[in-house]
Amino acid sequence: MPLTATTLGLFPLPDDARETLADLKGHQKGDLVSGDEPPEIEAVYDDARATHLDTQQAAGLDLHVEGQARWDDMLAHPLTVNDAVDTGGIVRYYDNNNFYRDPIVTDALEASGDVARDLERAGEHTDSLQAVLPGPYSLAELATDDYYGDDADFLAALGDFLAGEAAEFPDVDALFLLEPSLATDPPGDGPDARASDAIDTVASAVDAPVIVQSYWGALPDKVYAHLLDADIDGVGLDLVSAPDDNAVLVGEYGAPDAISLGLVDGQNTLVESPDIIEERLDWFTERLPGMDFTTTYLTPNTELFHLPTNKFEAKLDALATAADRVDATEVDA
Template identity: 65%
Template sequence: MTEIVATTPGLYPLPDWAKEQLKDQKGNQKEDLISGDEGAEIQDSYEEVRTEFIDAQQAASLDLVVEGQGRWDDMLAHPLAVNDAVDTRGIVRYYDNNNFYRDPVVTGDLEATGDIAEELEAASQQVENLQAVLPGPYSLADLATDEHYGDEAAFQAAIAEFLAEEAELLPDVETLFLLEPSLVENAPGDGADERASEAIDTVAGATDADVVVHPYWGALEEKVYAHVMDADIDALGFDLISDHEQNVYNAQEYGAPDDVALGIVDGQNTLVEEPETIEERIEWFTDQTQQNDYERIYATTNTETFYLPVNRFEEKLEALGALNKTEVKA
């Protein structure tokens, strides 16, 4: 029998009170923030945000709870933005949307900071069914600029080792989502696709948690899909909101892991899906890919949700949590 697990890929929208409070608190601390050294007031604000995120997920009855990544001002680039071997420079557009991040320029040898482990350790004091979130190594290398390693392959390998070190420091978590939108948005070519798979292997091998590679904003190209399927991961994500046809084709043509993550709630659109609609999307995917026998399906938003107003974000959590999993035919 297939297990349905309601969860999200994190990166939640900051509550309005937190935006104003943090804006005031950060006013004169720009250099400290760039180095990752926040003052006590700012740390307290983020602790309140974390608690609010966790409370919202628990109230919605999600099966796996994320920390929420309220501190990730630079979104997926955050793990580099707080690293001493990185200079944060000009503002860069975050993929093809109206969100921006500071360009993380790697200028020295990367070493783990434990920054994300600290966030998750704090979250673990409030919840047991914890899920970690990290950028995937291909996407993080794609979002960054290299002024140290000097070679694309060496840089991606260094990013993978850095993320593996960060993963080793994480507290006990049930699942680790590796977010890999660049595999879709800036697909690796011949040779690079195999290196991307090897980089994912490096990170996945650093944790005992179930590892989910979650691409989004479309579907993987066929060769990239085949290489990611070769990676030693537990589950692969399918963004059924952005491109359901190609994602289903990939699963039909090349198979799928025993566990899959289905992006079946729109992380960018304010229209809130009914639980019945979400259930129908799960059933549609499994009907279309009957040759695959799924043990676990992660029901999730297709993308991060920081694009959404807070009230719509919370309503989408509730819709996911309200899944009648005993009646979903998977």
């Protein structure tokens, strides 16, 4: 069972970057469109990206994300920087106390290359680059449609838009599509198949393994079954908030060749020990005897943005240490 330690991205800003951005006169964080940041702001984000990559390499992760320091609106970021989108007022981010600006789509969406540009810069620091994008269904749930006029058309357009963004990526070793809304606000009959189709559109745009990771719960049976119809390489499961339900899903419906397991709590400052991470991994594998995967990704169960820097770094260290210990044990065996 080859293990790959990685993350879902969306890291906390390094402390010095947070302070510098707050001090820069006239900078309202998040209000600048991609490519329009003044050089001094762009330099801060470049430094934050380099710091994020150094942190992942020092921890010993196998794949490295760009860190998404510029993603002030979290998963909504690819829309809020797009020319076809107006940003509305502040709204709640899912069911917790996170907030973001409401992206209002007012015109036909076209890829901007925003995410690809950040990945190209990250690629200067690592040979093990992993991309992160919101999934099309979650983006549809986070956004307001003021152009397409039909839910099905809007979801399909978001799939095409994200596929266009992904097609501009440099070479990456994996793409994680983050789809928490599939668990928190699952689609019903009909929309569940359309969500799978939109995911399939994005997955077809990259020549790399594509893993669809949900969190904050488990998917309903039909949503999960439809997800497996998409041409994806792996599914991600939140084993912190819904371990039993997710294990049952895989036991009943199977999974693609790869699986991603959220074993570290991305929303809690309590740092799990490598022993706890190993116990959660062992629990899952024991529930599914005989099931083998070409790759098992070990990740936090959510993004890590709201953790203090020291807790964020400690969780990465624990995750990489656990993966190394399990790999070493299997080699010795």
